[in-house]
Amino acid sequence: MSIYDYSLPTPRNGDVSLKEFEGKVMLIVNTATGCGFTP
Numbered sequence: 001m002s003i004y005d006y007s008l009p010t011p012r013n014g015d016v017s018l019k020e021f022e023g024k025v026m027l028i029v030n031t032a033t034g035c036g037f038t039p
Helices: none
Strands: 007-009 015-017
Touching: none
Parallel strands: none
Antiparallel strands: 007 015
């Protein structure tokens, strides 16, 4: 399994497959909002 096997939800209730970005540079950011480390 690779990252290109995943899809992510879009703001307009759709999905985007990460396979569309294969061969391109991606910056993936994990933001936490419900943990004790956020102000």
